[in-house]
Amino acid sequence: MGITVGFDLDMTLIDPRPGMTAVLNALGEESGLALDGEHFAANLGPPLDQVLLASGAPAQRVPELVARFRELYPEIVIPSTVALPGAHAALAAVHAAGGRTVVVTGKYGPNAALHVKALGFEVDVLVGELWADGKAVALREHGAAVYAGDHLGDVRGALAAGAVPVGVTTGPCTREELAAAGAEVIFDSLEEFPGWLSSSGARGSGR
Incomplete structure (x- = not known):
């Protein structure tokens, strides 16, 4: 049986930042709240409800704001999102090795699925709305031996x-931060992933 590899989505497989900036700014304009789309897009990772609370949104309004964000998302974010360098090749490399790919993301599942479809990613399992240590639930369930992500929360989940x-520096966290959090392998992008996976050391690194 081949290896099962997990991947994060935002800033690991995809770059949704222009759309994320636009959608949060649109939500701010609609709601009358001072929401900073550029800051949000530059620090993707934490769940939206936490982001909204940290931005000063009243707690009682957070559920309605999250629901509206999800409604606006497909039209604003999906069309402007691109695959990050090496994303398709990394997924293909797992399948070429006889393995399975599992995307575990904090993103709302239906919107994550729209990204996967729009970009033609070869994904065997997609699990949404899990963050940091919570990602471990899905990773264990699907037997992931490796998990690649850009955020310290991804390292914690793995x-x-x-x-x-496996850390990638395509997101908000530096190589030093990822290493300090416990990442065992760190890449500048997923373009380096297929070579690592095919090496004897990488294939033997599952726990």
């Missing part, structure tokens, strides 16, 4: 699942 934490 470690909690007993998977090899």
Whole structure:
């Protein structure tokens, strides 16, 4: 049986930042709240409800704001999102090795699925709305031996699942931050992933 590899979505497989900036700014304009789309897009990772609360949104309004964000998302974010360098090749490399790909993301599942479809990603399993240590639930369930992500929360999720934490510096976290959090392998992008996966050391690194 081949290896099962998990991947994060935002800033690991995809770059949704222009759309994320636009959708949060649109939500701010509609709601009359001072929401900073550029800051949001530059720090993708934490769940939306946490982001809204940190931005000063009243707690009682957060559920309606999250629902409206999800409604606006497909029209604004999906068309402007691109695959990050190496994303397709990384997924294909897992399948070429006889393995399975599992995308585990904090993003709302239906919108994550729209990204996967729009960009033609070869994904065997997609699980949404899990963040940081919570990602370990899905990673363990699907037997992921490796989990690749751009955020410190992704490293935490991999470690909690007993998977090899692979960091990529395409997101908001530096190489030094990812290493300090426990990432065992760190790439500048997923373009480096296929070579690592095919190496004897990488294939033997599952826990």
